[in-house]
Amino acid sequence: xxxxxxxxxxxxxxxxxxxxxxxxxxxxxxxxxxxxxxxxxxxxxxxxxxxxxxxxxxxxxxxxxxxxxxxxxxxxxxxxxxxxxxxxxxxxxxxxxxxxxxxxxxxxxxxxxxxxxxxxxxxxxxxxxxxxxxxxxxxxxxxxxxxxxxxxxxxxxxxxxxxxxxxxxxxxxxxxxxxxxxxxxxxxxxxxxxxxxxxxxxxxxxxxxxxxxxxxxxxxxxxxxxxxxxxxxxxxxxxxxx
Amino acid sequence: xxxxxxxxxxxxxxxxxxxxxxxxxxxxxxxxxxxxxxxxxxxxxxxxxxxxxxxxxxxxxxxxxxxxxxxxxxxxxxxxxxxxxxxxxxxxxxxxxxxxxxxxxxxxxxxxxxxxxxxxxxxxxxxxxxxxxxxxxxxxxxxxxxxxxxxxxxxxxxxxxxxxxxxxxxxxxxxxxxxxxxxxxxxxxxxxxxxxxxxxxxxxxxxxxxxxxxxxxxxxxxxxxxxxxxxxxxxxxxxxxxxxxxxxxxxxxxxxxxxxxxxxxxxxxxxxxxxxxxxxxxxxxxxxxxxxxxxxxxxxxxxxxxxxxxxxxxxxxxxxxxxxxxxxxxxxxxxxxxxxxxxxxxxxxxxxxxxxxxxxxxxxxxxxxxxxxxxxxxxxxxxxxxxxx
Numbered sequence: 181x182x183x184x185x186x187x188x189x190x191x192x193x194x195x196x197x198x199x200x201x202x203x204x205x206x207x208x209x210x211x212x213x214x215x216x217x218x219x220x221x222x223x224x225x226x227x228x229x230x231x232x233x234x235x236x237x238x239x240x241x242x243x244x245x246x247x248x249x250x251x252x253x254x255x256x257x258x259x260x261x262x263x264x265x266x267x268x269x270x271x272x273x274x275x276x277x278x279x280x281x282x283x284x285x286x287x288x289x290x291x292x293x294x295x296x297x298x299x300x301x302x303x304x305x306x307x308x309x310x311x312x313x314x315x316x317x318x319x320x321x322x323x324x325x326x327x328x329x330x331x332x333x334x335x336x337x338x339x340x341x342x343x344x345x346x347x348x349x350x351x352x353x354x355x356x357x358x359x360x361x362x363x364x365x366x367x368x369x370x371x372x373x374x375x376x377x378x379x380x381x382x383x384x385x386x387x388x389x390x391x392x393x394x395x396x397x398x399x400x401x402x403x404x405x406x407x408x409x410x411x412x413x414x415x416x417x418x419x420x421x422x
Numbered sequence: 423x424x425x426x427x428x429x430x431x432x433x434x435x436x437x438x439x440x441x442x443x444x445x446x447x448x449x450x451x452x453x454x455x456x457x458x459x460x461x462x463x464x465x466x467x468x469x470x471x472x473x474x475x476x477x478x479x480x481x482x483x484x485x486x487x488x489x490x491x492x493x494x495x496x497x498x499x500x501x502x503x504x505x506x507x508x509x510x511x512x513x514x515x516x517x518x519x520x521x522x523x524x525x526x527x528x529x530x531x532x533x534x535x536x537x538x539x540x541x542x543x544x545x546x547x548x549x550x551x552x553x554x555x556x557x558x559x560x561x562x563x564x565x566x567x568x569x570x571x572x573x574x575x576x577x578x579x580x581x582x583x584x585x586x587x588x589x590x591x592x593x594x595x596x597x598x599x600x601x602x603x604x605x606x607x608x609x610x611x612x613x614x615x616x617x618x619x620x621x622x623x624x625x626x627x628x629x630x631x632x633x634x635x636x637x638x639x640x641x642x643x644x645x646x647x648x649x650x651x652x653x654x655x656x657x658x659x660x661x662x663x664x665x666x667x668x669x670x671x672x673x674x675x676x677x678x679x680x681x682x683x684x685x686x687x688x689x690x691x692x693x694x695x696x697x698x699x700x701x702x703x704x705x706x707x708x709x710x711x712x713x714x715x716x717x718x719x720x721x722x723x724x725x726x727x728x729x730x731x732x733x734x735x736x737x738x739x740x741x742x743x744x745x746x747x748x749x750x751x752x753x754x755x756x757x758x759x760x761x762x763x764x765x766x767x768x769x770x771x772x773x774x775x776x777x778x779x780x781x782x783x784x785x786x787x788x789x790x791x792x793x794x795x796x797x798x799x800x801x802x803x804x805x806x807x808x809x810x811x
Contacts, residue, residue, distance in 0.1 A: 246809060255726055256805040276730050283728025290808060294723045298433040303426070310426055311728035339433075355727070 201267075202363060202395045203229040203252055208261035210247050210418075221247045223418045225261070231362070232393040234386070236406040239415035245399040246367055248415065252397060253286050253365045254278045266362065283311050287356030287394075291368035293348040295340040301351050302327065302336040308359040326354035330384055346377035353384055357394070364388065366398040370405055382408060427737065427744050438745055441709050445749035448702040449784050453757050455695040456783070457776040461768050462618040462688065471579075471612040471621075472522065473555040474673035476648065479521055480640040480660065482668040494634040504663060505642065510652050513643040515553045516629065518545030521639050522554070522614035523676035532578075532625055534586040534597045541582055541623035545637045550626070551577075551609070553643045559583075561593035561607030564628045573604035579624040583608045603627075616680040618688075699787070706791040710742060714799045721799050722807025731800035738799050742792035743785065750781050 210222040222244045229235055237245045250256035251263060254270055263270045265285060273281060287308070295304050305323040314322070327333055330350040340348055349369060356364050366385065370378030382405050388394045398409060406412050414421045431438055484497060498516060505511050519526040520542060532541050550556075551563040559580055568575040573596060583592045596602040603625075611621040629637050644652075653670055660668050714721070721734055729737070754777060760766070761773040 247805075250805040253726070255808070256803075275732075279725070279728050279730040279733075282726060288723075288726045292719075294719055294808060296430075296720050296723070298430055300429075300433075303429060306426075307724070308727040310423060311724075311733065316425065359727075 200231050201228055202231040202233070202265065203227070203397075204262075204264040205252070206262040206264070208248075208251060208258045208263065210244070210251060210256070211259045221418050222251070222258075222415075225420055227413065227420070229395060229397065231395055232389070233411065234389045234396045234409040235398070235411045235413060236409040237397065237399045237413045237415060238401065238403070238406050239421075243415040244418040245415055247418075249365050249367050249397065249399050252363075253288060254282050279311070283308055283359060285361050285363055287359065287361040287364045289349070289352050289356050289364060289366040289369045291371040293340070293345075293352045293372075295348055295351055295355075297340050299339075300336065301332065301338050301340070301343070304340065304351055305354045305358050307355055312359070322358055323354070326358040327351070329357065330354045344377075345373050346380055349373060349377070349381050350384065353381070353388075357388060362395060364394050364396045366396060368399055368401065370400065370402060378402070378405065423737070423740070427740055431741060431744055431748075438748075441706070441745055442749045442752075444702060444705055444709075445746050445784060445788070446753050448699065448787070449750055449753035449780055450756065451695060451698055452783050453753070453776055453780040455692065456779050457760070457766075457768065457772055458688070458691070460775045460779070461620075461772045462684075464769070464772060465613070465618050465620050468613055468621060469610070470617075471557060471610040472614070474522060474677060476644050476646050477553065477673040478642040478644055478653070479524070479671045479673060479676065480642060480656075480668055481519070481671070482638055482640070482660065482664050483666045484634075484638055485665055491631050495631055498634065501640070501660070501663060504659065505640070505656065508652075508656065510645050510648045511642050511656075512645060513549055513553045515547045515550040515641045516634075516637050517547070517550060517639045517641050518543075518629075518633075518637050519639050520544060521641055522612065522673060523616060523680045524639075532582065532586065532597055532623070533599050534595065537586050539582060539585045539623045541578075541625045544624060544626045545629045545633055546626045547629060550641070553641045554612075556612065557610040559608045559610055560591075561605070563607055563609075564626075568606065568628055569630070571604065573602050574630075575606040575628055576603040577607040577609055577626040578605055579609055579611045579621070581611050581621055582623045582625060585623065616677065616684055618681065618684045703787055703791050706742075706788065707795065710738070710792050710795040711798075714738065714795050714802075717799075718802055718807040721802050722804040725802070725804035726808060734802075735796035735800040738796040739789060739792040742788045746784055746788040750784060754781070 205225050205227040208222055208225040208227075209220070212219040212221055225248060237248060239245050247256065251258050252265075254263075254273070258271070265281070268281075270278070270281065296307070302320070302323050305326055306319045309319040309322060324333065324336065327336055330353050332347060332350050332354065335343060335347060335351075340351065343351065349372075353369075364385070369385070370381050373381060385396055385398065386408060389396050396409075398405070400406050484494070502514060505514050518528060520528050528543050529540055530543050531538050546564070548564045548566065551558070556563075560583070561577070563577060564575055576597070578586075578592065578597075586592070586597065587595065592605045592608055595605050597605060609626070612624060613619065613621055615622070627633070657668065657670055724734055724737070725731070757773065757777050757780070760768075761770040
């Protein structure tokens with residue numbers, strides 16, 4: 181079980197100066213088009229996220245937070261601009277290369293957990309490993325370790341419906357870290373949880389960031405949670421305002 | 423991935439029950455239709471064993487005075503001479519009413535050494551085999567000498583020989599319990615019930631004066647191209663000679679009409695089965711489509727954690743195939759009972775071929791029905807799917 185730690189605040193400049201860039205967004209723009217309407221979801225985003233940085237993104241609903249996270253996570257493509265992850269330009273990757281990239285480099289945590297209700301906890305955690313060449317034994321072992329890290333070793337055979345919200349989110353974190361990704365993208369991970377549970381989840385993320393050096397980008401509405409991260413980026417109407 | 427899919431399906435067994443049942447029922451229907459199809463195709467492939475072209479069948483009612491004894495023999499000789507005097511008639515033979523493709527059947531049990539078969543009994547003459555160009559496999563056909571032999575001579579078909587004698591020699595053996603009959607020859611099996619009907623056990627007896635009364639059929643082998651005018655001529659002459667109504671049919675037309683009797687219900691059954699299969703295919707397609715729409719967030723998640731569009735598509739097709747495998751295992755259990763319990767008395771091979779074809783057909787159907795929904799699933803945009811919940 182991860183021990184609760186008090187986070188330490190650092191400035192953006194300090195981190196960027198000291199550490200190499202993990203994610204670099206250059207003039208990123210995202211436009212959603214329908215037959216009649218064009219909606220500018222992101223405009224001229226330039227963001228440099230260092231390796232090991234814990235960044236939070238805040239802003240009102242519909243300001244483009246999740247869109248930005250999706251673009252960084254290669255779940256969506258930017259209309260313009262460049263997205264470099266670990267010095268690799270991801271703009272023109274094929275579907276297969278993008279899938280491999282997501283599988284190896286990125287772990288996702290969602291507000292609504294997105295667990296598969298028909299699979300036991302351990303099977304849910306194993307999911308990312310199914311898409312790489314690892315043996316069943318290795319998958320079992322690594323998923324058990326991931327669940328141990330989030331304190332759910334005793335719930336491996338349970339099904340998501342048998343878990344509380346906080347436990348579900350911990351399973352989602354275990355699933356995100358089981359493949360040992362360098363980046364974790366968390367889309368309002370504490371949004372559906374009460375404050376105590378939210379703190380618990382936040383502490384797990386902080387611990388992962390501090391002990392394993394995982395780069396974490398978290399979208400949140402919670403100022404209190406955002407303050408625990410290294411840096412805060414604010415969006416408003418698709419533009420970066422802080 | 424196989425274990426993963428298995429778990430996913432097993433954990434949703436209640437939801438999948440109806441789909442498995444639908445596939446099971448489809449399998450059983452297809453198995454039934456294919457068993458029949460394979461059986462009839464197998465029959466169709468068998469050689470006919472005789473020539474039916476240019477063979478006419480004359481059915482008549484002999485006058486009361488010419489049904490038994492010498493008068494019957496005299497009557498036959500007169501008719502025979504009259505018909506053979508016509509150059510268009512090459513050969514003829516008097517026969518029982520169960521000539522090829524006739525609706526009439528005459529059968530009896532034949533016993534040999536504790537074995538017994540229910541065989542068709544054909545009343546025939548010395549010229550019968552040559553009129554139909556039957557193919558002898560062993561021994562000989564009847565000769566004049568047989569008319570005075572100690573034991574009534576018989577010729578059996580290959581199927582009867584196989585059942586009663588196996589690989590042993592049949593010619594010269596006595597069959598039957600109370601009135602022994604001597605086997606003088608073995609002929610190739612005659613498929614005389616139609617193209618699609620199975621060969622049956624058969625035994626040919628040489629008619630004597632005692633059996634003339636129930637032999638009221640004449641087989642005529644005519645010259646190729648003999649026309650309706652000649653048919654009219656012999657109709658008139660025979661009517662005058664016999665003094666009662668007669669009926670002339672052509673064996674090739676009788677075969678066509680016999681085949682039609684079989685084909686019409688078979689085609690209707692196939693159309694009904696085809697509609698059922700279309701329904702099943704639409705049902706499967708609908709269920710798979712519905713499942714994909716219900717599982718959009720799962721599909722989005724799989725894409726997020728590293729699945730390509732192609733692997734999502736493959737997974738959904740794989741799940742459908744696994745579900746069908748469950749149905750096919752259950753279905754095969756029922757299907758295998760048919761050869762084991764010898765239901766409907768069809769050959770084992772027919773059931774086995776039908777089973778294999780049904781399994782392949784169900785897999786084919788499932789793949790076809792799952793491909794498009796699978797491709798649709800692959801096209802789901804993960805960013806959208808993950809934000810729908």
